[in-house]
Amino acid sequence: MFGESVAxxxxALVANKLRSILTMLGIIIGVGAVIAMISIGMGVQDKVETSIASLGSNLIMVTPGAASASGARQAAGSNITLTLKDSQAIAREVAGISLVAPSVSSSYQVIAGNQNWTTRIQGTTPEYQTVRNTAVQSGSFITSQDVDTRNRVAVIGPTVAxxxxGSTNAIGQSIRINNAPxxxxxxLESKGEGGGGMDQDDTIIVPLTTAQERLMGISYLHMISIQAESTDIIDQVQENLSAVLRSRHKITGDKVDDFQIRNMVSVMNTAAETTQTITLLLGNIAAISLLVGGIGIMNIMLVSVTERTREIGIRKALGAKYQDILLQFLIEAVVIGVVGGSIGIVLGIGASYLVSHFAGWQTVISSFAIVAAFGFSVGVGLFFGIYPARKAALLDPIDALRYE
Structure with a gap:
């Protein structure tokens, strides 16, 4: 009987092709939209995580200046509180640290021949390469000797090159930064776009002492980048780091720190939570169309029950039971959900690829989203098909046979 009910x-669905297709349309659009929206949301999440990870693994960043609250201005000179001795003390006294890379940065116009470009100049030490996950595409990175001798050497990003x-090999070429050769x-190897849309390839790295003394004329630091030994101890390292700096800067009691500490693990967790919320929101919005499709299934199934009242009466007169009629109409509703869901999967995957290709957005197609959307479409077909199927199964055979 089950095979006969399916047939x-x-x-019945094939006999009314156009009506069946229009009924499926809500399910098709709903499933496709859910898959496409979730793939876009997960693409955003993956891009954000990759961008943050490119800044460095187990990274802790120390910057000078007290955090301002309610727009209050910081005290004069609060942005010059970090020194090279602070960096050396951190490396020496704080347990659980792998490497420490002090740095300074500023923007300058760079000239090479008849070309010029304004970019960000970073003065740092060789440890920066490991701490900030920076690789060299060709040539070499700055060395400790370059820092000790204030050597005028530069490692340039792909955008600057x-x-x-242009297409000329930049290695060995001379550039002028603030008129200094x-x-x-x-x-550097390309790292692409970073947080806030910043081009991480638009940079030049020079020795720390060269930047401080030959370019900027300063003795303080703009940032200290620290690599913890593992993610598990990063919070403890941050606490110890704060204690060392407070002691060195003679900050006691409830006095406000003249420095700020951030770690990329907490930043990544916050970003992940935000993007997951966005993904969930996009998926839920798209899922609304699945409910609309379910209402469409109920509507068409009720029409089908009305049209086939005499057929139902004849089947009951010939011995069809309550469960036989119920099963027949439930199968029709589920088939609409299954076929519509299958087409919707193809549509959703195709839409994700098209968005990625033409809009340039990164998308990640999730197998969980596909299974969940398909299961939901079948569930919607079953749920919204129960009432029409039950209505058909409860028809009185005598009244059904007399129905015109």
């Missing part, structure tokens, strides 16, 4: 249900040298010794 009757399929014949392209704008100053520097020799290009390396080109």
């Amino acid at each position: 009757i249900a399929l014949n 392209e704008n100053l040298f 520097f020799k290009v010794i390396g080109i």
Whole structure:
């Protein structure tokens, strides 16, 4: 009887092709929209996590200046509180630290031949390469000797290399930063766009002492980047780090710190929570169309019951039981959900690829989203098909046979 019920249900759907397709349309659009929206949301999440991870693993960043509250201005000189001795003390006294990379940065116009480009100049030490996950595409990175001798050497990012040298090999070429000559010794590997849309490839790295004394004329630091030994101890390292700096800067009691500490683990967790919320919101909005599709299934099934009242009466007169009629109409509703869900999966995956190709957005197709959307579409078909199926199964055979 089950096989016969399936055959009757399929014949009924095929007999009304246009109506069946229009009924499925809500399910198709709903499933496709859920898959496409979730893939876009997960793509955003993956991009944010990759961007944060590119800044460095187990990274802790210390910057000068007290945190301002309610727009209050910081005290004069609060942004010059970090020194190279602070960096050395951190490396020496704080347990659980792998590497420490002090740095300074500022923007300058860089000239090479008849080309010029304004970019961010970073003065740092060799440890920066490991701490900030920075790799060299060609040439070499700055060395401890370069820092000790205040050497005028530079490692340039791909964006700078392209704008100053085009297709010419930049290694060994001379550039002028703030009218001071520097020799290009390396080109960084591309890291792409970073947080806030910043181009991480638009940078030049020079020795810390060279930047401080030959370019900027300062003795303080703009940032200290620290790599913890593992993610598990990063909070403890941060506490110890704060204690060392408070002691060195003679900050006691409830006095406000003249420095700020952030770690990328907490930033990544916050970003992950935000993007997960966005993904969930997009998926829920798209899922509303599945409910609309379910209402469409109920509507069409009720029409089908009305149209086939005499057929139901004849089947009951020939011995069909309550469960036989119920099963027949439930199968019709589930078939609409299954076929519509299958087409919707193809539509959703195709839409994700099209968005990625034409809009340039990163998308991640989730197998969980596909299974969940398909299961939901079948569930919607079953749920909204129960009432029409039960109505058909409860028809009185005598009244059904007399129905015109």
